[in-house]
Amino acid sequence: MTELDPVIHAQARLRVVATLAGLLPGDRIAFPRLQKVLAMTAGNLSTHLRKLEDADYVTVDKAFEGRSPVTWIALTSKGRTAFETYTASLEALLKGAVE
Numbered sequence: 001m002t003e004l005d006p007v008i009h010a011q012a013r014l015r016v017v018a019t020l021a022g023l024l025p026g027d028r029i030a031f032p033r034l035q036k037v038l039a040m041t042a043g044n045l046s047t048h049l050r051k052l053e054d055a056d057y058v059t060v061d062k063a064f065e066g067r068s069p070v071t072w073i074a075l076t077s078k079g080r081t082a083f084e085t086y087t088a089s090l091e092a093l094l095k096g097a098v099e
Helices: 011-021 031-038 041-052 077-098
Strands: 058-065 069-074
Touching: 011 031, 011 041, 011 058, 011 069, 011 077, 031 041, 031 069, 041 058, 069 077
Parallel strands: none
Antiparallel strands: 058 069
């Protein structure tokens, strides 16, 4: 059986990746919106995003809209594949526990 990805397996990072996986490929979400959806502090979310970014599972793009800074978060194709593998592994683990 495949091991569960430790980068995704942490509860907060799983919530982040699951939320981003709900977006269409190529879509992104603004940091404050993601923070609100997940009910996480900015510092906590930033810490988990850094780990996901280091694994190349998310991109964090900082830009300006007019004079206001904005940070966009998106799931990479590697991150989407990792999440799909994670969920398949978790399903297999749960099926094995029931049988």
